[in-house]
Amino acid sequence: MTAQIIEGLPVADRLRADVATEVARLRAEHGLQPGLAVVLVGDDPASQAYVKSKGEQSKAAGMHSVTHLLPGDTTQETLEALVRDLAADPAIHGVLVQLPLPKHLDEKPVIELIGPDKDVDGLHVVNAGRLVAGLPALVACTPTGCLILLKATLGDLTGKHAVVVGRSLLVGKPIAQLLLAENCTVTMAHSRTVDLPGICRQADILVAAVGQPRMIRGDWIKPGACVIDVGINRVPFDNPEQAAAGKTKIVGDVNYKEALQVAGSITPVPKGVGPMTVAVLLHNTVLAAKRLAGVS
Ligand code: NDP
Numbered sequence: 001m002t003a004q005i006i007e008g009l010p011v012a013d014r015l016r017a018d019v020a021t022e023v024a025r026l027r028a029e030h031g032l033q034p035g036l037a038v039v040l041v042g043d044d045p046a047s048q049a050y051v052k053s054k055g056e057q058s059k060a061a062g063m064h065s066v067t068h069l070l071p072g073d074t075t076q077e078t079l080e081a082l083v084r085d086l087a088a089d090p091a092i093h094g095v096l097v098q099l100p101l102p103k104h105l106d107e108k109p110v111i112e113l114i115g116p117d118k119d120v121d122g123l124h125v126v127n128a129g130r131l132v133a134g135l136p137a138l139v140a141c142t143p144t145g146c147l148i149l150l151k152a153t154l155g156d157l158t159g160k161h162a163v164v165v166g167r168s169l170l171v172g173k174p175i176a177q178l179l180l181a182e183n184c185t186v187t188m189a190h191s192r193t194v195d196l197p198g199i200c201r202q203a204d205i206l207v208a209a210v211g212q213p214r215m216i217r218g219d220w221i222k223p224g225a226c227v228i229d230v231g232i233n234r235v236p237f238d239n240p241e242q243a244a245a246g247k248t249k250i251v252g253d254v255n256y257k258e259a260l261q262v263a264g265s266i267t268p269v270p271k272g273v274g275p276m277t278v279a280v281l282l283h284n285t286v287l288a289a290k291r292l293a294g295v296s
Pocket of ligand 1: 166167169170171190191192193196209210211212215230233273274277
């Protein structure tokens with residue numbers, strides 16, 4: 001058996017096209033142009049690439065887009081002053097501060113300053129609480145993207161046993177809440193979980209959000225399960241010559257080759273969950289703009 005490969009790109013393309021249509025309608029009918037501000041502190045190449053893609057894709061969808069690139073030695077005060085301005089700017093409906101921040105900066109007060117209404121990354125405590133309470137919320141982009149892929153693949157998720165490995169505020173916890181809201185029976189696993197392989201083997205839906213390259217092995221997967229691999233890990237090439245030349249590639253948290261032989265369906269890394277994240281960010285910005293403007 002070889003698993004069905006859940007391609008993220010076509011699903012993300014469709015979502016972006018829907019966003020662009022909605023942006024055009026909002027501009028034409030309400031004179032409302034959703035605006036996204038992205039802030040990056042420092043010069044981490046991966047973060048720079050994500051920020052660039054967020055700016056390009058929001059512009060391509062017809063949105064107002066601003067990007068603030070701050071030097072790595074930016075002070076907490078300077079960052080907070082910028083975020084305070086963006087939170088008060090009526091042309092901006094979503095503010096995203098690219099994480100992780102350099103070590104000398106504290107993200108908590110920054111997220112607090114964004115406020116729940118423009119928190120398109122779904123990290124504000126009010127949005128986290130609203131998600132748990134089943135109230136309308138801005139939900140973190142990657143977990144929302146995972147849910148869209150799951151529903152596109154499996155349809156109704158009711159009654160399925162979902163195991164989420166990882167309990168971060170950005171990924172693991174919101175995914176678990178979204179799955180619970182879809183009537184899954186949810187188990188959350190983490191670094192202190194006893195018998196992680198045994199827990200994973202119970203999963204109809206296995207979500208890996210760990211940050212450990214290829215940690216989840218084929219024999220941890222229940223035959224026919226749907227596997228969502230959120231991990232983005234940079235590792236040396238398998239080929240020793242390329243590895244010696246310092247060449248690296250991106251792999252997930254799941255051993256993809258092994259999993260392909262057991263799972264019913266699986267997201268590849270890259271081009272699985274990754275493309276969904278930015279598409280959902282655009283979707284969240286439109287949602288935030290509509291709520292802030294009181295437009296249906
Ligand atoms: P965090 O480091 O914040 O959280 C990792 C989680 O994995 C923690 O809960 C940790 O447990 C758990 N964990 C770590 N090691 C083990 C282990 N050996 N066994 C079981 N659990 C373990 O990471 P994130 O949630 O932010 O990200 C997870 C992965 O997803 C990363 O690879 C990241 O790059 C990727 N990512 C991908 C995105 C995308 O767009 N595709 C977006 C965001 C993240 P504990 O709490 O006990 O420490």
